[in-house]
Amino acid sequence: MKVWWRLSDYISHRRAGEAYVRCLETAGFEPARGPEDADLAVVHEDPLFWPRIFRACPILSEMPVAGYAVWEGGTLPEVYRQGLSLVREVWTASTFSADALAQGHPCVKVLPHVVEVVEPAAQDLRWAAERLGAGRYFFSIVDALNPRKNLEALLRVFARVHAVVPDVRLVLKQYRKEVPLRGLSGVVSLGGDMTDGQIAALHRGALAYVAPHRGEAWGLGLSEAMSHGVPVLATGWSGNMEYMDEGNSVPLHYELEAVGGRMAGLLPHFTPDMLWARVDEGHLEREMLRLVRRGPDPAMCVRARAVAERFSPARVAAVLGVLLRGFYSRNI
Template structure:
């Protein structure tokens, strides 16, 4: 077998990876760190010992991070950043100008950055099926009061964030399944949980779940549902597909990187200005930006279709899970190494 001479390859860069504290960014960043290790990329605990510093954080935090870590200014700086509409916030422009390259997760998110910067590359999120334990499987089944003869839709959401549109999903679920005692909607909430106890056949899970328990949730439920307005990627949707579950979700934004009518159920939508509630909650959003308003009639039709199917058969589950193989750690590790070179 032909052996490549080490002198023909660029030297491997040493990387310092700066993680955000925000849950979804941190989860994605931890997966990238595992992929870098898998690829044999040297990782430095301190920025002083690195060739490249990856800032996986909100761009608004870059100035203070660099002020507190002056050694970073002497390194090649990569911003791993995402955005959920196709117009970048004005306040992101100055901090992003401090870095040498920008990486983001989806073509949808890349569009926003490309409007202002030329050094933007695509590094998709890592999506792999997580393992669970018999103990966690039993615990989550108990939380659900799981019945073998029932059908469970589920969603994983920041309930108070208007962008996630939990209110719209609850309205569609109750309109279509209020009188079906064998259909439930499981809402795994994080951060600020809402009191959903008065809603019939809605099961709220408000505790912090380990990855094993989240894997159990994917395994025990039948169909993931998201009526989001926009996503840069949508990790829970991609994780549901990776286990072979049907996904009914708004057919717009970053989730369409991996969703299609061949492996899921994209729902119709119209585009409209971002709501005032969203702009008040996170002022980075403005009414000049646009997001999707999912069609509740079409969304309900798709949910009823999946319910009538009883979920996927074993062969379809395998095919759907296989559609996510391009996003496994080994594949994304190759992309990371190429970006570093």
């Protein structure tokens, strides 16, 4: 059976989709070059764009199509409903995301993201040492333009931690567009393209990966950090709780609050009355200081690393195979 997996151009969606394509052969399927060469298709993209994709590729309306999408909030965006109506099933990364998407589609199934461990080569470790020098640091991969990632809270909390422990740093890998962060003591901002090995080297050297986000459908950076046995400090709400718990990470306390006008003005997906998380900054500060003073808990690091086995390519390929065979049998 041939499967056409339509990949997104958005960096995180594309990366997750490419991992699924690699899983196809393991699951017993052949990747197709295009929909005309396929028995079924998976459109992996924001549902806002599905109507446009179907118009550009009319053959999709004549074949079984599953849509792969994620959503980072508890309420389905109205702009998703038209796109969701075009596909026969919806697949998504987490139970949290599935609950939201089920508000607009009767058949939503969970296909977890693949967690692949990338081993940094010797040159990657040398590169990190040359860029950062010696010393302890916290690490985070951030989109400074997206309020959902909550970089502002991370910078506020780190400033307080740095005032107590001046030799600790915060290393930020910015993606999409690098925003200047000059004049912030102890903050190292890294932009531009990096290899997977270089990112792995940054993970390996970190005290912890820190993500006081307002909502995630999964959180690729978080699961990636855990695959290296790195402590993860992240808001204890939304899709990352698919694999985080108090034994393998530090889910941060939070309260739910209205999204408000700022985010609603940036993306049509949000309305001001939707809810997302406001992290407990005091809890984050205490946990960062505890790590600086006591170091990571070795048992927690071992349990964190186990996430890579739980969501290994082989295991996710098995889930993918069940979904594809069931989808095909129901729709042919």
